[in-house]
């Protein structure tokens with residue numbers, strides 16, 4: 343029996359929720375997304391999308407819109423507190439890395455959903471879920487479907503009410519995120535094409551071109567560094583910390599957000615006919631730029647796992663098989679993203695030695711980029727490998 347009559351309801355209209363919705367609808371499901379905010383709204387500035395995430399965008403028909411006019415980097419570079427290059431890793435041409443605006447990515451995913459017949463309902467706050475495929479709303483209403491999916495972010499009500507959570511930890515480090523207007527002479531010609539991560543003590547400045555018009559800046563520091571994490575941004579302090587980039591820092595405007603990172607872990611990704619994914623199930627610090635990639639690829643994998651099931655009764659088994667297949671890689675990525683974050687707390691000279699040694703070791707580099715190099719379930723490259 344085809345899945346054309348099956349109904350899915352999704353809590354959360356973020357990156358993962360929309361990717362999941364599009365992938366399910368493209369496989370014949372009748373899908374409704376419930377989003378708490380009064381419109382689909384991206385939180386944050388730019389976003390890195392590695393090869394794995396780009397393949398998912400291609401598979402669900404959102405790639406062209408998501409990356410139009412966006413920046414494709416050639417090198418990922420780390421610099422020390424004296425602006426000396428620690429490591430400048432070329433990005434191989436078969437492992438694309440593209441940076442785009444979050445709002446552009448979200449709009450591309452929304453449009454892929456709408457083209458696939460997904461219904462998106464905003465101002466719909468989910469307060470709980472049951473294993474019977476039910477979502478409960480703040481209004482007191484309950485909606486039941488063959489499948490419910492919680493993609494409702496790090497504070498997921500779906501995860502909490504299903505009793506799946508084993509860990510929700512917030513990191514000591516956080517980030518101020520903003521976008522500034524790009525000027526042609528912002529980055530010296532020799533550094534064109536680079537993403538540049540600058541370290542000084544426990545402060546970090548990540549410079550990310552997004553397109554010709556804008557550059558995404560992430561200024562990271564521990565939560566106890568109150569001067570550094572202040573909003574409005576203490577530009578003098580940050581310019582003193584990274585004097586080579588004072589010309590960018592002075593252009594920071596009022597549109598800045600601060601947030602620490604979350605790590606979430608669960609005993610299982612589903613209970614009955616209700617699943618969770620994305621930050622709700624496997625949030626990670628942004629050190630590898632993969633949280634959104636993992637959310638999208640796991641949403642597509644979920645849809646693939648449910649393709650061709652005989653009836654709604656088969657959903658719990660299919661969800662278990664999905665978790666079995668996908669969990670190891672996603673937890674690997676989460677672990678290495680957490681490990682990378684540990685270098686923040688090393689003295690400058692030790693950090694330089696550790697980064698140099700780690701990236702020169704092919705095994706370590708393989709672990710760090712394993713997720714980026716992976717062909718996600720449901721993508722063309724994966725099909726070519728399996729055939």
Ligand SMILES: Cc1cc2nc3c(=O)[nH]c(=O)nc-3n(C[C@H](O)[C@H](O)[C@H](O)COP(=O)(O)OP(=O)(O)OC[C@H]3O[C@@H](n4cnc5c(N)ncnc54)[C@H](O)[C@@H]3O)c2cc1C
Nearest residue numbers: 354356357358378390468495620621628631632633634635
């Ligand atoms: C500083 C920082 C930088 C990052 N950089 C990158 C990067 O470069 N690349 C990358 O891949 N990832 C990055 N990430 C991670 C990435 O942002 C997340 O992993 C990704 O957004 C997860 O998608 P999601 O759909 O699971 O959750 P979210 O994007 O958080 O979406 C959840 C959605 O659910 C809605 N919602 C929440 N509660 C409810 C409710 N009760 N009812 C209904 N709706 C609800 C929210 O409003 C939201 O729209 C970064 C994260 C941070 C903090």
